[in-house]
Amino acid sequence: MNDKDTASIMKALTSMRSGIKTVRELDAALADLKKTTKMSGSELRNFYLSANDTAKQIGVTTQEIIEQAAAWSRLGFNTADAATKMAKYSSMFSAISHGMNLDSATDGLASVMKAFKIGLEDTDEVVDGIMSKINIVGKTQAIDNSDIVDFLTRSSGAMAEANNTLDDTIALGTAMVEITRDAAGAGQALNAVSMRVRGYDEETKEYIGGVEELSGKIAALTKTASTPEGISLFSDKAETEYKSTRQLLQDISEIYNQLTNENKTALLEALAGKSNGQAVAAVLNNFDTVTHSLESMSNSAGNAEAEMAVAMDSLDYKLNRVKETGTGIAQNLFGDEDIKSIIDILNSFMGVLDNVTEKFGLLGTIGLGAGLFSGLKNVGRDKMYSLICYLF
Numbered sequence: 001m002n003d004k005d006t007a008s009i010m011k012a013l014t015s016m017r018s019g020i021k022t023v024r025e026l027d028a029a030l031a032d033l034k035k036t037t038k039m040s041g042s043e044l045r046n047f048y049l050s051a052n053d054t055a056k057q058i059g060v061t062t063q064e065i066i067e068q069a070a071a072w073s074r075l076g077f078n079t080a081d082a083a084t085k086m087a088k089y090s091s092m093f094s095a096i097s098h099g100m101n102l103d104s105a106t107d108g109l110a111s112v113m114k115a116f117k118i119g120l121e122d123t124d125e126v127v128d129g130i131m132s133k134i135n136i137v138g139k140t141q142a143i144d145n146s147d148i149v150d151f152l153t154r155s156s157g158a159m160a161e162a163n164n165t166l167d168d169t170i171a172l173g174t175a176m177v178e179i180t181r182d183a184a185g186a187g188q189a190l191n192a193v194s195m196r197v198r199g200y201d202e203e204t205k206e207y208i209g210g211v212e213e214l215s216g217k218i219a220a221l222t223k224t225a226s227t228p229e230g231i232s233l234f235s236d237k238a239e240t241e242y243k244s245t246r247q248l249l250q251d252i253s254e255i256y257n258q259l260t261n262e263n264k265t266a267l268l269e270a271l272a273g274k275s276n277g278q279a280v281a282a283v284l285n286n287f288d289t290v291t292h293s294l295e296s297m298s299n300s301a302g303n304a305e306a307e308m309a310v311a312m313d314s315l316d317y318k319l320n321r322v323k324e325t326g327t328g329i330a331q332n333l334f335g336d337e338d339i340k341s342i343i344d345i346l347n348s349f350m351g352v353l354d355n356v357t358e359k360f361g362l363l364g365t366i367g368l369g370a371g372l373f374s375g376l377k378n379v380g381r382d383k384m385y386s387l388i389c390y391l392f
Contacts (some may be wrong), residue, residue, distance in 0.1 A: 097145035108149035115156035154187025168246035179282035189279035
């Protein structure tokens with residue numbers, strides 16, 4: 001065998017090794033999905049093959065699509081349709097959000113979906129119901145998608161309980177972060193004020209009462225010529241329906257500059273406690289941002305998909321498509337079940353060869369010929385073992 005033939009064989013073995021390695025990684029990711037999914041065997045097989053097409057569409061790896069499906073399956077989205085779509089959407093969200101990894105995209109979407117009941121019945125609602133709203137604000141305000149997800153993850157549950165919509169929460173948090181540049185602090189402040197005005201302790205999350213006292217205090221601190229009775233926590237005269245946090249802060253923002261500095265300080269502490277007053281003041285002094293964000297989100301349908309179209313034109317996206325085409329070829333050439341069958345056959349063969357060489361090894365003391373044959377068998381066994389280790 002000449003050098004050219006040897007090089008060709010080594011190149012072929014290297015390609016096989018790379019393809020088999022890819023399929024092994026995909027199989028490991030699929031094993032994790034199998035633990036929680038409700039997919040049938042045929043659905044899992046179809047998902048395994050279609051994951052490559054999804055990866056090429058979104059600009060991520062096939063392995064990441066499978067891992068995302070497993071993550072969503074653990075969160076309860078364990079049917080074939082739900083897991084497939086949510087794997088696609090969280091990957092898409094990461095792709096259009098600079099600096100946001102897939103885990104953050106998944107955690108952020110899951111938190112918002114469950115808090116505001118968006119996409120739980122129809123996962124397609126996630127695209128324009130959540131992603132487009134976040135993305136348009138992240139692209140038009142002095143904030144990015146990662147910051148928005150940060151404060152949403154910390155505050156969505158409490159804000160939803162306090163009659164706020166997702167739009168309200170994004171708009172208020174954005175107004176805070178534009179001034180404070182602290183997304184985590186904004187999330188903490190939104191959580192605190194939304195709970196305090198409903199009589200809950202923001203740290204223990206236990207009902208502490210005192211709403212009547214707080215309501216009276218806020219009303220007293222917000223009395224002006226235009227609001228002689230002050231601002232109420234409630235939307236009805238019977239005081240049975242709370243205003244949303246956004247509506248309450250909007251009402252206060254309209255008279256905030258008419259208050260004395262002393263009343264402003266006392267009001268901020270009453271609303272948000274000692275440590276969150278600055279963030280609430282940012283909203284009250286910057287409510288135009290809230291209004292602008294709300295207007296943007298009302299017209300945001302299609303924004304996430306438009307942003308994805310831009311991402312698809314990037315060099316990184318196109319290079320990823322080439323790479324994942326190679327992954328698809330490996331899936332076609334080296335089926336995971338086929339590889340398992342081959343390994344089982346090789347294991348059986350190695351077992352037989354091991355038994356044969358062991359017997360000839362025992363006979364090696366009888367004569368030189370038998371000993372030599374045993375040596376050749378051992379060499380053959382070792383070379384076969386080395387080849388298996390190299391490929392797999």
